[in-house]
Amino acid sequence: MDLRVRKIYEALFALEDLRELFRHAVPSGLTKAEEAQFLNGIARVESIIRELKEGKGNPIQEVMAGLELRTREEEFININPIQPGGRLTPEARKALIGYGDGYSVCDMCLEGRLDKIRKPPVDEFHAELAEFVGMDEARVVPGARRGFQAVASTLLEKGDIVLVSDLAHYTEFLAVEIAGGVIKEVPSGPQNIVTGDAVANTIELVKEKLGKLPKLIMLEHFDYSFGNEHDVVGVGRIAKEYGIPFLYNGAYSVGVMPVNGKQIGADFVVGSGHKSMAAVAPSGVLATTDEWAPRIFRSSHIVGDITGRSFENKEPEMMGCTLMGGTLLSLMASFPAVKERVKRWDEEVEKSNYFIREFLRIEGNKVASEFARKHTLSKVNTRESFDQIAKTHKRRGYFLSDELKHKKIVGEFAGSTRVWKLSTYGLSWSRIKYLSEAFIEIAEKYGLAVR
Ligand SMILES: *Cc1c(COP(=O)(O)O)cnc(C)c1O
Numbered sequence: 001m002d003l004r005v006r007k008i009y010e011a012l013f014a015l016e017d018l019r020e021l022f023r024h025a026v027p028s029g030l031t032k033a034e035e036a037q038f039l040n041g042i043a044r045v046e047s048i049i050r051e052l053k054e055g056k057g058n059p060i061q062e063v064m065a066g067l068e069l070r071t072r073e074e075e076f077i078n079i080n081p082i083q084p085g086g087r088l089t090p091e092a093r094k095a096l097i098g099y100g101d102g103y104s105v106c107d108m109c110l111e112g113r114l115d116k117i118r119k120p121p122v123d124e125f126h127a128e129l130a131e132f133v134g135m136d137e138a139r140v141v142p143g144a145r146r147g148f149q150a151v152a153s154t155l156l157e158k159g160d161i162v163l164v165s166d167l168a169h170y171t172e173f174l175a176v177e178i179a180g181g182v183i184k185e186v187p188s189g190p191q192n193i194v195t196g197d198a199v200a201n202t203i204e205l206v207k208e209k210l211g212k213l214p215k216l217i218m219l220e221h222f223d224y225s226f227g228n229e230h231d232v233v234g235v236g237r238i239a240k241e242y243g244i245p246f247l248y249n250g251a252y253s254v255g256v257m258p259v260n261g262k263q264i265g266a267d268f269v270v271g272s273g274h275k276s277m278a279a280v281a282p283s284g285v286l287a288t289t290d291e292w293a294p295r296i297f298r299s300s301h302i303v304g305d306i307t308g309r310s311f312e313n314k315e316p317e318m319m320g321c322t323l324m325g326g327t328l329l330s331l332m333a334s335f336p337a338v339k340e341r342v343k344r345w346d347e348e349v350e351k352s353n354y355f356i357r358e359f360l361r362i363e364g365n366k367v368a369s370e371f372a373r374k375h376t377l378s379k380v381n382t383r384e385s386f387d388q389i390a391k392t393h394k395r396r397g398y399f400l401s402d403e404l405k406h407k408k409i410v411g412e413f414a415g416s417t418r419v420w421k422l423s424t425y426g427l428s429w430s431r432i433k434y435l436s437e438a439f440i441e442i443a444e445k446y447g448l449a450v451r
Contacts, residue, residue, distance in 0.1 A: 006059035080411030085276035095333035134260030135287035145171035147270035147286035196234025227377030236265020278334035358436035
């Protein structure tokens with residue numbers, strides 16, 4: 001536990017209490033009692049700051065009763081497979097302080113449409129977001145899954161076929177399910193990589209057996225399981241040949257690496273704010289071409305039978321509006337940093353490969369993902385190394401988590417010493433080297449051979 005981290009939280013909370021006074025001060029200003037509270041509050045902040053400076057005092061444990069403080073990003077190196085790309089930038093954390101209130105983005109909503117709000121510059125952000133992923137139009141959505149859902153719900157009739165990979169994320173399945181569609185899986189084969197050929201074969205099989213073509217192809221650029229790169233360009237080409245719309249799932253790519261949907265041949269690009277765009281959950285993006293935008297982002301046509309009310313300016317697939325506060329503002333605040341960081345993707349991959357190469361020096365360690373790595377998310381297999389230790393250790397599989405935690409590393413699946421995942425995204429070179437050495441030291445401690 002780092003006392004200074006705890007003191008920083010305490011000071012932030014004390015400042016929030018001061019801020020709260022001003023939320024009741026208009027029109028009469030602070031009352032006498034509140035002025036006294038204000039002075040007490042200042043004194044409290046000052047004393048916390050003094051303790052922070054001197055490294056003294058009690059470390060706080062909770063935000064409030066029963067709600068533990070989350071200090072994982074301050075007190076540990078976090079290698080959790082799904083968390084690093086969604087770690088907030090300082091800008092996003094500040095935006096959250098400022099725009100945490102419910103519908104905070106709606107102060108100046110003149111047209112009843114989120115993507116047309118000019119203050120804060122939500123309209124401009126939407127335009128930039130579309131450009132960022134190489135498409136014509138974009139909307140923010142509550143998670144990549146809601147992007148799949150909007151597309152599936154627009155395109156599918158009951159019984160329509162959707163092609164996904166045998167490594168597809170469950171949310172693709174669920175989006176198809178609620179739209180009444182039927183899943184056909186494309187095999188990723190022994191390499192665990194989906195190719196254009198495999199997609200073409202599956203299309204032919206579907207055509208032969210069911211006498212119709214799939215209505216949609218969804219494919220992740222990098223799957224959640226291995227972090228392998230799939231041939232999205234090849235699949236984009238096949239999709240065009242057959243005239244089947246193609247949804248590019250960029251949950252693990254949009255926001256960490258450059259993505260150009262049109263160059264890929266995608267009709268839809270979906271990204272995840274909390275997975276890869278340094279934003280608050282649930283957030284994400286759905287982008288499409290001028291060709292598809294009028295269908296996916298069509299206007300409402302429903303009319304009330306008594307009142308005759310209609311909502312032509314609302315988009316049904318977006319349920320009118322999507323991210324109306326802190327989620328959107330965090331996406332927007334992180335966006336400048338995100339645009340910069342995608343340019344450094346090659347180095348992220350280099351660091352990932354450095355780590356895996358070091359990790360493989362431990363005898364028995366294997367990488368289940370494709371190697372060389374093309375992503376920072378990797379699946380490793382330690383059945384013949386750490387799992388052998390776990391068999392006789394009194395803490396079983398938890399021995400590895402214990403050892404890692406002792407070295408201030410968290411995020412591996414606790415208790416798992418067989419096949420598990422980690423991500424090195426965002427770790428500096430010195431942390432990458434520290435992480436590599438940590439595993440080697442643990443291996444040596446338990447007598448595993450290191451090459
Ligand atoms: C994480 C993930 C999703 C879901 O993303 P959300 O933004 O949480 O909805 C979908 N597909 C893949 C491949 C993922 O890794």
